[in-house]
Amino acid sequence: MAEVVLRDVCKRYGNYNAVDNVNLTIRDKEFVVLVGPSGCGKSTTLRMIAGLEEISGGTIAIGDQIVNDLPPRERDIAMVFQNYALYQHMTVYDNLAFGLRNRKVPEDTIKAEIDRAVDILGLRDLLKRKPRELSGGQQQRVALGRCIVRHAKVFLFDEPLSNLDAKLRAHMRLELKRLHRRVETTAVYVTHDQVEAMTLGDRVVVMNNSRIEQVGTPWEIYAHPRTRFVASFIGSPAMNFLDGKVRRNGSGFYVQAPGGTFHVSDQGSSELAAHDGGEIIVGLRPEHISLSETRTENALHGRVELTEQLGAEQLVEVIAEGAKIMVSRVDAERELKPGTPVYLTVEPGQLRYFDRITEERLV
Amino acid sequence: MSLASSAAPLPRPTGLFDLLRPGARAAFTILAVSAVLLLFLAPIIILVVTSLRPGWGVYYIYRGTEFTLANYFEVFQRGVVIKAFVNSFVLSTVATIISLGVTVTSGYMLSRFKGWLPKTWFTSIYVFRTVPYISWVLPLYVVNQSLGLYDTFTGILAAHVAVHVCFFSWIMKGFFDGIDPSMEYAAMIDGCTRWGAFRRVALPAAGPAIAALGILSWLWTWNEFLFALILTGNRTPLLTVTMAQFVTELGTEWNLMSAMAVMAMIPAIIITLFAQKYVIQGLRI
Numbered sequence: 212m213a214e215v216v217l218r219d220v221c222k223r224y225g226n227y228n229a230v231d232n233v234n235l236t237i238r239d240k241e242f243v244v245l246v247g248p249s250g251c252g253k254s255t256t257l258r259m260i261a262g263l264e265e266i267s268g269g270t271i272a273i274g275d276q277i278v279n280d281l282p283p284r285e286r287d288i289a290m291v292f293q294n295y296a297l298y299q300h301m302t303v304y305d306n307l308a309f310g311l312r313n314r315k316v317p318e319d320t321i322k323a324e325i326d327r328a329v330d331i332l333g334l335r336d337l338l339k340r341k342p343r344e345l346s347g348g349q350q351q352r353v354a355l356g357r358c359i360v361r362h363a364k365v366f367l368f369d370e371p372l373s374n375l376d377a378k379l380r381a382h383m384r385l386e387l388k389r390l391h392r393r394v395e396t397t398a399v400y401v402t403h404d405q406v407e408a409m410t411l412g413d414r415v416v417v418m419n420n421s422r423i424e425q426v427g428t429p430w431e432i433y434a435h436p437r438t439r440f441v442a443s444f445i446g447s448p449a450m451n452f453l454d455g456k457v458r459r460n461g462s463g464f465y466v467q468a469p470g471g472t473f474h475v476s477d478q479g480s481s482e483l484a485a486h487d488g489g490e491i492i493v494g495l496r497p498e499h500i501s502l503s504e505t506r507t508e509n510a511l512h513g514r515v516e517l518t519e520q521l522g523a524e525q526l527v528e529v530i531a532e533g534a535k536i537m538v539s540r541v542d543a544e545r546e547l548k549p550g551t552p553v554y555l556t557v558e559p560g561q562l563r564y565f566d567r568i569t570e571e572r573l574v
Numbered sequence: 575m576s577l578a579s580s581a582a583p584l585p586r587p588t589g590l591f592d593l594l595r596p597g598a599r600a601a602f603t604i605l606a607v608s609a610v611l612l613l614f615l616a617p618i619i620i621l622v623v624t625s626l627r628p629g630w631g632v633y634y635i636y637r638g639t640e641f642t643l644a645n646y647f648e649v650f651q652r653g654v655v656i657k658a659f660v661n662s663f664v665l666s667t668v669a670t671i672i673s674l675g676v677t678v679t680s681g682y683m684l685s686r687f688k689g690w691l692p693k694t695w696f697t698s699i700y701v702f703r704t705v706p707y708i709s710w711v712l713p714l715y716v717v718n719q720s721l722g723l724y725d726t727f728t729g730i731l732a733a734h735v736a737v738h739v740c741f742f743s744w745i746m747k748g749f750f751d752g753i754d755p756s757m758e759y760a761a762m763i764d765g766c767t768r769w770g771a772f773r774r775v776a777l778p779a780a781g782p783a784i785a786a787l788g789i790l791s792w793l794w795t796w797n798e799f800l801f802a803l804i805l806t807g808n809r810t811p812l813l814t815v816t817m818a819q820f821v822t823e824l825g826t827e828w829n830l831m832s833a834m835a836v837m838a839m840i841p842a843i844i845i846t847l848f849a850q851k852y853v854i855q856g857l858r859i
Binding site: 261262263282283284286288289290292293294296297298299300309310313314357361 | 754756757759760761762763764765766767768770775778779781
């Protein structure tokens, strides 16, 4: 059980910064998810915590100890890899026992630990099998078992679910969550899948271009994205971004966007006060837009371009003065032909405003 | 929880062969198999028959009826033949053991590490590999002469180990490339040193490949002729060279040569049959 602290951590390959000045404190027993597109530095960061990658600058501490110069085996961590990395020539039992035997744990303690782990993971019948005789989900659970038996200070997960099919992935996601609640170990989890990030993380770290964009609870990340990148990366379908102009309207403001204007909430007014007359980016989530076929005040006017029927809801793509706007949660039974004129409204409090140049959220 | 995919198997792509009628297909297969058998089996059959014929009967083996085992007895009465068998066996085995030690580690290094050392090593064995190996022999002869290693076991052994290392490090690199390195990372996190991860995880995973390579090395040395011819003399007789000595100024003793060739084939055949499984498995990684 331990805290993990990254201070000004860098990883350079020649002139290229794979990880650039990352500062992050992962609290004891916390489940933190690093998420971002491929090449954003999330896996490299994880591998530096594991000791599989040298640290070019800064320090990493696990517990009270700075581990920069410690080899992986002395860091007291356990790791699950994307392709499970089970020892192919050993049985499941030996796979689970390997780490403990290396640490000279007595055989009967090993047996007890493995007993406990197989009960948690439902591996009892598989102990004598070799990894290649197991399905992907089973291999995944053996890999998890290898972590559990070790009682390591920190669990590291490197995209552990990405080799599974969609259904199994959803199942394992829940299992992982349940497991973490049960073993209560600090966990760092890397994924490019925002759904995994949102569902698993106590806190989510969004990375992009070798840097941390934002750290926060899943709700904070979703509701209060600090940058346009975070806003676009988290949420599905992705947030719509429109170019807008800020206009004053008596004491308040409104935003002129393609196809119409938005009223701005009081909170929004304070955010926009400094940008009177300026150009900004307005972000609106597809699920916050309501779509009406009758003329509405303070709405964007557009035409239906495409609809996607999902059964429970419809996704509708609307074109408003050339700008594409995705709308979700449209009643599945509603019939919307391409070309139908529609009016889109959003609660003013749900709008997010970003600087056009820095792409940071306006506050 | 099973991952068995429910998707139907993909239809096999059809080629010209599939367009033939079944009868034509069978005829085609039989023809192809016969051609291969003729090519590979006929020489062996001729060799075995020749080895069983008396000396005067070797030129018309297809119609003689006299068969004898005398050739085998005669061959084995020559001391040099026994010595050659022993020498070749020891040489193949020792060379294989030594070279496996080097090829396995150097293949691993080439597959896993970057930097000037693997790069230089790779380039040098690449160069040696591309040079026709005949062109090593004369310089090696001179070197062995000057070091006093000519016609010694050590001299020929060193040459064979060098060839093994250059030729087989590549293959070994390929095997290790096929083994996922995250297994070794997992081992390092599980308490192994870098060397321990290699020894306890990568090495066993490469087991079939190593067995395959061992067999290939062993057979290569057992069958090798050129080095043996140039780098050894009477003091260190080797199988292939001794066999060639049945070509004399008075003619070629085909019957004796064949008898010896058949004997020489036997260990190779045994090893191949016994180890075929490993070779195929190993080369498939």
